[in-house]
């Protein structure tokens with residue numbers, strides 16, 4: 001089978017489209033014939049070496065397709081089931097072995113591409129809004145990169161929870177998409193001082209929570225946007241890593257809470273993962289969650305997909321099609 005492999009860390013040039021042996025599922029595992037693989041910012045961290053995978057490896061953490069083989073002791077899925085999954089390394093491929101407990105059956109009303117599109121970014125938006133800081137009506141949330149893959153879903157789900165949402169974006173086109181997703185206000189943080197604008201929009205009070213996936217360029221000002229006892233939820237670093245922080249800063253800025261969550265800890269077992277994924281599937285089936293598939297690339301062109309995402313061009317989901 002064919003896969004996108006990383007033999008050394010670096011720019012998009014390190015991505016190799018290679019023939020590798022078709023893997024056989026072991027106990028508790030299944031082999032999925034992929035119809036779509038999700039492209040996520042974490043793939044860029046793994047390719048560049050910001051996150052160190054054991055070389056060589058197949059890139060990708062998200063996919064959907066059809067179960068074509070199961071190993072011993074698999075009760076969760078059967079051959080022929082349509083399934084989707086996240087947080088299993090190696091989905092930029094024609095087939096992938098996954099632990100069966102991580103495979104979520106896709107309901108009939110949800111397309112395989114939509115399922116592939118929401119497993120990682122959608123379950124992230126779910127846990128951020130329901131568990132890390134459970135939003136309630138009346139809360140004000142600041143969402144950075146609001147027209148990104150996570151961003152467009154996070155805005156919609158935050159609105160479902162009754163929050164007022166302020167989104168930051170880099171372009172007018174993205175601002176429009178964030179507003180269409182439900183953002184009450186949008187700020188062009190590449191042109192406007194978002195800290196001053198958030199203070200103005202909240203009459204100086206600040207927000208209850210900042211969902212910050214941009215990191216280096218937004219972190220300090222994000223802390224200043226919070227009201228006392230507010231929650232700083234740093235969940236990514238698309239602009240670069242945030243330097244070390246003196247905990248005293250949290251005191252000085254208003255007894256703030258700081259957390260750096262990751263999806264794996266919020267889909268720690270099958271029940272928790274199914275609850276989040278099935279909520280997303282139900283909202284999609286009911287027409288209540290708009291999953292914006294921005295663009296698809298053939299699997300062999302994974303490098304173009306990475307250029308597109310790193311170049312801040314993506315607006316919603318990017319998929320690779322084997």
Ligand SMILES: NC(=O)c1ccc[n+]([C@@H]2O[C@H](COP(=O)([O-])OP(=O)(O)OC[C@H]3O[C@@H](n4cnc5c(N)ncnc54)[C@H](OP(=O)(O)O)[C@@H]3O)[C@@H](O)[C@H]2O)c1
Pocket residue numbers: 039040041042120121124145146147148149150151168169170171174213214217235236237238239240261262263264309310311312313314315316
């Ligand atoms: N912790 C978790 O569990 C978890 C799970 C999923 C994703 N994440 C994180 O969430 C973030 C979003 O992931 P995603 O896959 O949905 O990607 P994405 O938001 O679709 O793409 C990244 C966005 O970040 C913004 N950005 C700001 N400064 C940037 C810079 N210097 N270079 C590139 N982009 C920059 C851009 O939006 P603008 O052009 O509007 O600025 C860009 O479109 C990533 O940081 C990712 O690591 C974390």
